[in-house]
Amino acid sequence: MGIALTIAGQFDRALKHFREAVRLEPDNLAALNSVAWILATHPDPKLRDANQAIEFAERAAELTRYQNAAVLDTLAAAYAAAGQFDRAVTTAQTALELASAAQNEQLANHIRKQLELYKQAKPVRNSTNGKHPGKEKISNGPRP
Numbered sequence: 769m770g771i772a773l774t775i776a777g778q779f780d781r782a783l784k785h786f787r788e789a790v791r792l793e794p795d796n797l798a799a800l801n802s803v804a805w806i807l808a809t810h811p812d813p814k815l816r817d818a819n820q821a822i823e824f825a826e827r828a829a830e831l832t833r834y835q836n837a838a839v840l841d842t843l844a845a846a847y848a849a850a851g852q853f854d855r856a857v858t859t860a861q862t863a864l865e866l867a868s869a870a871q872n873e874q875l876a877n878h879i880r881k882q883l884e885l886y887k888q889a890k891p892v893r894n895s896t897n898g899k900h901p902g903k904e905k906i907s908n909g910p911r912p
Contacts, residue, residue, distance in 0.1 A: 790824075797839070800828040805842045808849040809894035818850035837866035841879050848882075848891040856886040 786806070789799035804825035810816045825843040832839050840863035848856035860883040867876040882892055 795831055797828055797831055797836075800824050800831070801839050801842050804828060804846055806894070808842065808846040809892045811894055816849060818846060821846035821849055834862070835866065837863045837870065837872065837875055837879070840866065841875070841882065844879075844886065845882065845892045848886050851891075853886050853889045857883065860886055 786799045786802040789796050790803060793799070801824075804821045804823075807815075807817045807824065808821035822843070825839070825846040828839045829836070829843050834840065840859050844856045844860035844863060847853070847859060860879055864876055864879045864883060867873075867879055885892060
């Protein structure tokens, strides 16, 4: 439900669903990542929360041992939302390396665009279409 709401641009409702999923299953990687992404990139500044975004994204990154490009992309966006652009650049570069190694060109291109924003000290802001390449491929499958 949260994914459908995000795609529809209904970020507030999606956030509620993803938060509930995390409450019920604290290690739900997809939900952790989605909460972090929405909190970091929400189009309404009153509803963005960079510090919480970092907490959720760091937890997701820890669960993947920092080896999931989409999760690191979200962590980079959270750092940028908090004004930590050096960390955003470093994290996005790692995400780009992972996406390229996995031959996920759609995600790699997405990360390249965001990396340029971070180098200009600009955060990512979600558009109303809610689309984010690679995020739909995050699963709670086996972790290394």
